[in-house]
Amino acid sequence: MSSAHREYVLAAGTANQTLSYRLRQNISFAGCPHARLPARQQLSVARAFALYDGQEHVLRYALAARVGSASDDAQNPLVNPCHDGTHACEAPARCQPGAGMEYTCECAAGYRRDGRGCRDVDECTEGLSQCGPFTLCLNVPGSYRCECRSGYRPAEDGQACVRK
Structure with a gap:
């Protein structure tokens, strides 16, 4: 068993951010019961x-x-x-x-x-998209994109479209 806690500094231009992570791990070993194992x-x-x-x-x-x-x-x-x-x-x-x-x-x-x-997966043809009314669903690799039809603009909810 071991456990570690580390902190590191992420430098982005002139801004620095201190982050940390914790690692816990267990290593298990089961040897052959019929083998003569060395002491070490x-x-x-x-x-x-x-x-x-x-x-x-x-x-x-x-x-x-x-x-x-x-x-x-x-x-x-x-x-x-x-x-x-x-x-x-x-x-x-x-x-x-x-x-x-x-x-x-x-x-x-x-x-x-x-x-x-x-x-x-083509989310548009399989009906898996969350595009709202007056939108066009466009399949992209690994996802999809919703765009407003001509004469419409994005609504405040970001999913539907409303008349311009």
């Missing part, structure tokens, strides 16, 4: 990855690691296909590591699974 084990981290998803406002991270003696690491490196690029996910799907060498291909909001890839 080592957690070896081959790679660490971090990805910020702006749509979900989430920071995801993953480690490619193994538990064993130091001599095992050179003979059997454990690297998930998401981390070394050998996965079969097709763009724009994102590879999400699972246990060991397992992974899934996941789609962002506004996209639907299509085999190992993702295809754009």
Whole structure:
């Protein structure tokens, strides 16, 4: 188990903003009950990855690691296909590591699974948009946009349109 709290300064031009984050993690290991384990084990981290998803406002991270003696690491490196690029996910799907060498291909909001890839959902033709009266729905990758018909302007609610 470990816990950490960090603060950092975000500098944007002449303005600085102090932000912080808290990290709590548990690492569990269950060895083979029939194996004779050395008195000392080592957690070896081959790679660490971090990805910020702006749509979900989430920071995801993953480690490619193994538990064993130091001599095992050179003979059997454990690297998930998401981390070394050998996965079969097709763009724009994102590879999400699972246990060991397992992974899934996941789609962002506004996209639907299509085999190992993702295809754009047309919110306009599928009736999923929130466009109001006197608007035109325009599909864009991963989302949609509402525009006012000719002779109309956006209403105060930002979704409907009213006569000019």
